[in-house]
Amino acid sequence: MLLTETVNKIGVLDQQAMAKAKERLDNLIKPPGSLGQLERVAVRLAGISGQPRPHIGKRVVIVMAGDHGVVDEGVSAAPRDVTWQMLPTFIKGVAGIGVLARHAGASITVVDVGVAADVDIPGVLKRRVRAGTGNIAAGPAMTREEAVAALEVGIDVALAEIAGGATLLALGDMGIGNTTPSSAILAVLGGYSAGEVTGRGTMINDEVLEKKRQAVARALEINRPNPFDGVDVLAKVGGLEIAGLAGVVLGCASKRVPVLVDGFITAAAALIAAAIKPEAKNYMLASHLSGEHGHGLMLELLGLTPMLHMGMRLGEGTGAALAMHIIDAACRVLDEMVTFEEAGVMDMEEEMLHKED
Numbered sequence: 001m002l003l004t005e006t007v008n009k010i011g012v013l014d015q016q017a018m019a020k021a022k023e024r025l026d027n028l029i030k031p032p033g034s035l036g037q038l039e040r041v042a043v044r045l046a047g048i049s050g051q052p053r054p055h056i057g058k059r060v061v062i063v064m065a066g067d068h069g070v071v072d073e074g075v076s077a078a079p080r081d082v083t084w085q086m087l088p089t090f091i092k093g094v095a096g097i098g099v100l101a102r103h104a105g106a107s108i109t110v111v112d113v114g115v116a117a118d119v120d121i122p123g124v125l126k127r128r129v130r131a132g133t134g135n136i137a138a139g140p141a142m143t144r145e146e147a148v149a150a151l152e153v154g155i156d157v158a159l160a161e162i163a164g165g166a167t168l169l170a171l172g173d174m175g176i177g178n179t180t181p182s183s184a185i186l187a188v189l190g191g192y193s194a195g196e197v198t199g200r201g202t203m204i205n206d207e208v209l210e211k212k213r214q215a216v217a218r219a220l221e222i223n224r225p226n227p228f229d230g231v232d233v234l235a236k237v238g239g240l241e242i243a244g245l246a247g248v249v250l251g252c253a254s255k256r257v258p259v260l261v262d263g264f265i266t267a268a269a270a271l272i273a274a275a276i277k278p279e280a281k282n283y284m285l286a287s288h289l290s291g292e293h294g295h296g297l298m299l300e301l302l303g304l305t306p307m308l309h310m311g312m313r314l315g316e317g318t319g320a321a322l323a324m325h326i327i328d329a330a331c332r333v334l335d336e337m338v339t340f341e342e343a344g345v346m347d348m349e350e351e352m353l354h355k356e357d
């Protein structure tokens with residue numbers, strides 16, 4: 001089975017490459033640690049790739065799309081059909097992710113893992129496991145077999161991109177209603193109540209927010225997901241695009257390729273991947289802190305520090321695409337800055353010794 005095979009390949013970070021990267025950063029012509037998180041990102045990339053001076057070349061944003069039965073509860077400000085209607089705009093490069101991916105030199109791969117409408121959109125990879133999930137406020141989102149199939153779609157897509165030369169993948173989501181299952185996932189895996197994790201998604205009003213909280217509470221009550229079984233949580237209160245994205249994380253981790261987590265929905269997918277295989281967290285980088293309430297709690301559970309604080313709350317992979325600029329900057333600093341020795345600049349320790357003389 002592709003899932004088991006992939007999970008078994010996921011291991012620890014390369015400590016030797018990290019130590020070498022850290023040593024070089026400490027010897028560059030600057031006070032130690034003065035480039036802050038940029039340095040920590042560079043060290044993490046070294047540990048992921050196993051290269052003391054990592055190079056990021058081809059990068060791809062993978063946008064997974066799926067629909068959600070829970071939309072019937074009136075939890076979103078947008079109608080279900082917006083899910084499929086957005087897909088051609090991704091392909092044309094005119095949506096938020098189109099612009100930001102282009103700006104970051106990334107291509108976009110759009111995958112239909114579970115759109116409800118009977119449509120075929122040119123340019124979209126059709127890997128539909130089922131036409132939308134069941135309503136989680138009334139029963140499970142999908143069967144365990146469907147959850148595994150959707151996870152494997154994600155693994156398959158990630159492995160194909162990596163085989164095609166991608167050295168960095170970013171997660172993007174499209175699915176009206178998907179902040180509801182994402183809230184439910186956070187509640188189960190973080191041990192929170194529905195009230196603590198449910199936010200405004202597409203900027204819903206107070207009345208809709210209350211309905212959404214109740215839908216999340218009912219989803220937890222009716223389905224009783226097992227927090228120690230990531231696939232069970234995914235099948236009972238997840239989503240098809242969330243499953244696909246969790247699969248992308250596992251695929252990247254199995255190939256030692258860094259994966260950029262975007263906002264609330266992709267972080268829910270990252271939580272599922274981490275519940276399936278805790279070491280998968282090693283290969284994740286948090287791009288930004290979303291404006292969606294609860295995203296910070298997810299990143300905390302994952303042990304990730306976001307690079308950007310932009311108040312973005314769109315999804316689609318937009319925050320992840322923007323953070324690619326930081327990834328590039330981190331690699332270039334590590335590779336292109338010179339050491340005290342290379343520059344013939346007296347290093348700080350040496351100077352201290354002189355002062356003591």
Ligand SMILES: Cc1cc2ncn([C@H]3O[C@H](COP(=O)(O)O)[C@@H](O)[C@H]3O)c2cc1C
Pocket residue numbers: 075076077078082086173174175176177178179180200201202203314315316
């Ligand atoms: C036009 C439009 C474009 C989007 N692109 C991403 N989302 C984001 O909003 C949705 C989640 O919010 P909720 O759970 O409140 O429905 C997802 O599709 C997510 O990708 C969009 C939403 C809309 C309306």
Ligand SMILES: O=C(O)c1cccnc1
Pocket residue numbers: 179200201202262263264265266290291292295312313314315316
């Ligand atoms: O954090 C996100 O990515 C997000 C938040 C609200 C709606 N859609 C996406």
